[in-house]
Amino acid sequence: MCTWIVERTPMSGSGKGPNGWFEVNQANVYFDHPYHAPMDHSLIIDFVETPDEVGNRVAVELSEDSARRLVASILAALESGEAGHAVQVEAAASA
Amino acid sequence: MTYRGITAGEVTFRGDHDDEVQAYLAQPVGDDPVGGVIVLHHMPGWDEGSVEIARKFAHHGYNAICPNLFDRFGKGEPDEVAAVARAQGGKPDDETVGDAAGAAAYLRGLPNSNGKVGIIGFCSGGRQVVLVASRLDNLDAAVDCWGGRVIADADQLTEAHPVSPIDLTSDLAAPLLGIFGNDDQSPTPEQVDQHEAALKEHGKTYEFHRYDGAGHGFFAVNRPGYRPEQATAAWGEVFKWYGKYLAS
Numbered sequence: 001m002c003t004w005i006v007e008r009t010p011m012s013g014s015g016k017g018p019n020g021w022f023e024v025n026q027a028n029v030y031f032d033h034p035y036h037a038p039m040d041h042s043l044i045i046d047f048v049e050t051p052d053e054v055g056n057r058v059a060v061e062l063s064e065d066s067a068r069r070l071v072a073s074i075l076a077a078l079e080s081g082e083a084g085h086a087v088q089v090e091a092a093a094s095a
Numbered sequence: 096m097t098y099r100g101i102t103a104g105e106v107t108f109r110g111d112h113d114d115e116v117q118a119y120l121a122q123p124v125g126d127d128p129v130g131g132v133i134v135l136h137h138m139p140g141w142d143e144g145s146v147e148i149a150r151k152f153a154h155h156g157y158n159a160i161c162p163n164l165f166d167r168f169g170k171g172e173p174d175e176v177a178a179v180a181r182a183q184g185g186k187p188d189d190e191t192v193g194d195a196a197g198a199a200a201y202l203r204g205l206p207n208s209n210g211k212v213g214i215i216g217f218c219s220g221g222r223q224v225v226l227v228a229s230r231l232d233n234l235d236a237a238v239d240c241w242g243g244r245v246i247a248d249a250d251q252l253t254e255a256h257p258v259s260p261i262d263l264t265s266d267l268a269a270p271l272l273g274i275f276g277n278d279d280q281s282p283t284p285e286q287v288d289q290h291e292a293a294l295k296e297h298g299k300t301y302e303f304h305r306y307d308g309a310g311h312g313f314f315a316v317n318r319p320g321y322r323p324e325q326a327t328a329a330w331g332e333v334f335k336w337y338g339k340y341l342a343s
Contacts, residue, residue, distance in 0.1 A: 003281070004138075004185045004219075004253070005226045028182050031299070033218065035139040037176040040312060040320040054169030054179050089107070 010053070015047045015058040022049045022056035034061035043067035063069045100124035101153040103146075106200035110162065111193020113304060116156075117163040118198065119146040121153035130235070130341030131202030133195055134161040135220030135227075137312075138185075140177030144315065148215075155334055157341065158205055160198050164191065185219070187255040188226055195227040199234065204285040209343040211235045214269075215333065218243060218312060222260055228271060228314035229263035238333055241311050243281035244300035245290055266294040270300040272336040274329045276322070277310030303330050 007029040015024040024047045034042035042061040049056040062070065103121035110116035119141075121290070123129060132152045136145035139161040149274040152159035163173075167190070180186060189271040199212045213236035216224040223243020228237035244251060247259040271294065275287050282290070287305060294301045306313070306325035 003251075004181065004183075004256070006181055008182070026134070030181065031137050032181075033137065035177060035241065038317050038319070040310070040318050046182070048178070048182070051182055052179065054171040054175050057175060057178060059174070059178065 003030075003032060005032075010049070011047065015049075017056050017058050019056065024058075025049055026051045031064070037061035037063075039063060099154060099156065100181065101150060103150050103153065106160070106201075108160070108197050110197040112163065114138055114167065116194055116197065117141075117166045118201075119126045119149050119161040119163075120158070121122045121146075122158045122205070122207070123156050125155050127319055128343045129156055129158055129207055130209055130211040130213065130337065131158040131160070131199075131205070132337065132341070133198045133202070133214040133217030134159055135191075135195075135214065135223050136161060136164060137216075137218035137220055138177070138181070140173040140180070142173050142177075144317065145217075148217075148235070156232055157337065158202055158208065160202055162198050162260070163196055164194065164223075180337070184243075184253055184255045188223075188258065191223050192227055192230045195223075199231070209341075211341040211343075214339050216240065216242065217314070218322040221245070225260040225267070225271070226258070226263065228269040229260060229266045232268040232336045234269040236255050236272070236337055236338060238274065240314065240329075241276060241279055241282065242313075245282060246286045261290055261293050264290075264299065265297050267294070267299050268295070270336070271302075272332060273301065273303040274332065275303065275305045276311060276313050276320075277305050278310040278326070281311060302332070304329060307316050 009027045011024045011027050013024045014021050028046040031043050044061050045060040106120045107115045134149050146161050149161040164186050165176045168180040169176050186301040202212050215238040217240045222245050223238040223246050224237050224239045246261045309322040309325040310320050312320050314326045
């Protein structure tokens, strides 16, 4: 690939890295050569605290099939009763 | 037979804007004058595989320096720094050229240098090889291993990477060896054809070796794209190229 194409998405939440929990402010998502996974290309997600500095990061390098299953799983979870409950809580909190 | 001894470890050199740049240096043991090779790492960063290639060149009798091209993006583990480099759009081309110039000067300043310096790069580093060998006039040999975006569309140009290196072909100042897999999609075989046509048009010294049954990055032994037969043959071409142009 060698493209430098990165999808940058603002995030709100927490992640747990080597130094403990931290504030996740952005997700960088790209499909390119992984650092560690023994694959030619991976769907890589970096959940980061400070987007432009070396700092807290939680990274995953996933096969394409795994990434697509993850997307479906996230959507399924969001549509489940638990996700609905979370949305209600968020809506109530911001009301 | 005996295996050649080598020494290897971290050094710093003066790169673009006279910045101090972290690097990995591998050298054959002994005082015999030898050529030098600049190893440009791939997009995942200044990783173990990249410095291993520097040691491979030392084993074959060359001084080899592998600069940490992402050094200015921060200090930390190479994968962490590479993630920041990627998020910021990558290393600027001008900085790459300045760092390569500094690395060449460093190699020529080593006590056992024979004055000859070549460059090799992989993936994004392959593109950088074509760029650097076109903008510097003092390299003795260049090797592009499957560099993507040597031919870039206008919408692929960025502030950090504002040129399509093929457009600099008239300035290419070093003999160029190209190593490509015919199943690669970046560069595609058609793009390799275009690059070869440009080299011919400008009368440049080059050799392209293109391998069936191989895709992108087929030297990487830790990835499924590794192709042992093609990689062995292609490494042989690399050492023939440097043997021809970097010999004392």
